[in-house]
Amino acid sequence: MEEHKIDENSDDVPNLISKNQWNSPRLRWIDQVRGAIMLGLVLTVAIDVEIESGSVLEFFLAHAGREATYMTLYDVGAAAFIFIIGLSMGIAFKKRQKSVGIQKSLVHIGIRFLALFAVGFLIVMADGGLMQERDDLIVIRWDVVISIAVTYLLTTPFLFIKKVHLRFLVGLCWASLYQVLLLTTGLRAYAIASNHGGIFGTLFGYIAISVMASAIGEYLYFDSTIEEDKKYQHVLILGIFFLVLGVLIAFIPGMEAAKRQVSLTYVIISCGVTILGMNIFIFFDRKKNLELSYLRAYGVNPFLMYFLAEIPSFLIEQFIGTDLGITPEIIGNLILTVILLGVTSFIAIFTYKKKKIIPTEKIAGLGFVFLVILVIILLLTGNL
Structure with a gap:
């Protein structure tokens, strides 16, 4: 088996289990799931079509409105x-801590946070x-990259809760606390x-999701006291329970599943669906041993795929428009989507075949430099 020339403790490659093995089958599905999410993001970044509220298309291709008391699949x-x-x-934090120590592990998280936060701030x-x-x-304008950066940083203290079942419950309580605040303070209006x-x-909300997910990841990866198949069955049952529970409590006034608010119900349903x-x-990976190379190619460098789609799309929107100036608008929008999909697919497959995994902080650094140049151009042209 060919060796992969990267640090086995990197959290960019959580699927690795033995030293420098790129093709390790265990947790390969994480890359594939992440790849499916990133592919969906690329397909939707450029799509800028008016979709009627309450329609079937809205459920799959649009976020629910700001004051909506329901959520769509797209919201997940x-x-x-x-x-x-x-x-x-x-998983990655525990492996890195064992390899290089707690101090260097925390420094690594700090550097990654600063890199992502800087990019999100510039966006x-x-x-x-x-x-x-x-x-x-008066609200602070927020971006998904900032959300990821803050979540990544502030999930870290929860990782020191060694008992994963307790950590999972703490994460759920954290989301529940926010729901109480939404009901009893002015935070609901601010969130909307x-x-x-x-x-x-x-x-x-998002930190609660990350904390609960970290507990599930460590449970699947490190817990040797329970049979492998049993662990996956437990997680499947949890997903079904969360989805049913979320749908049921969504009918309680004040407990609606609202993505804009990141409500408790939204958190529970999103975790269940995910x-x-x-x-x-997991089924295709563990039972069928399928190497979904195309999806995995998107998944091993998720932030690279994000920036390759998001930054050009943002640039085009600022100077040309997502319709590319073509009439009817849907044709130009379709062309832009095909171009972005083609470029990201080519780079994803190329890096995957070359077994290249680019650290997130390096990608963020390049994105930061590009965005600084973009901001300067926008200032000089009067577009900012």
Whole structure:
């Protein structure tokens, strides 16, 4: 078996189990799930089509409205990505801590946080500034990259809860605390006025998802007291339970599944849907031993795929428009989607075949430099 020339403790490759083995079958499905999520992101980044609220297409291709008291399948995307990050984070942190020690492990997390946060901050600044007034509230403008960065950093303290069952319950309680705050304070209005759940949706909802996922990841990877098949059955049952529970409590007034708020119900349903979805890949991986190379290619360098789709799309939107100036608009939008899919697919497959995994902080560094140049151009041209 060919050796993979990277650090086996890198959290960019959570599927590795023995030294430098690229093709290790165990937890290969994490890359495949992450790849499916990233492929969906690439396909939707460029799509800018008006979709009627309440339609069937909205359920699959659009977020529910700001004040909606329901969620769509499309709404699960951000939560699913956070879940997969958390799933591998506990595994990687434990391996890195054992290899290089706690101090270097924490420094690594700090560097990654700063790199991602800097990129997210520049995206926000280039897209209209840090603050905005909406619904008579002044809110901090938020971006999904900032959400990921903050979640990555603030999940870390929870990783020191060694008992994974306890950590899972703490994560669930953390999301429940936020639901109480939504019901008893003015945070609901603030969340509705924010983007991507806003700062509080990240500090509570997305961190809760990541913490629970980290417990599940360590349970599957490290717990040797339970038979392998039993562990996966337990996780499948948890996914079914969460989905049913979430749907049931969504009918309680004040407990609606709202993505904009990152409500407790949204968290529970999103985790349930993600767990059930990843079980499809677990089945193909563990029972059929399928190497879904195309999806895995997207999954091993997820942030590279994100920036390759998001930054050009943002640039085109600023200067040309996602319709590329073509009439009817849907034709130009379709062309843009095909171009982005083609470019990202080519680079994903190329890096996968070359067994190249680019550290997230390096990708973020390049993205930061590019965005600085973009912000300067926007300032000089009067577009910012």
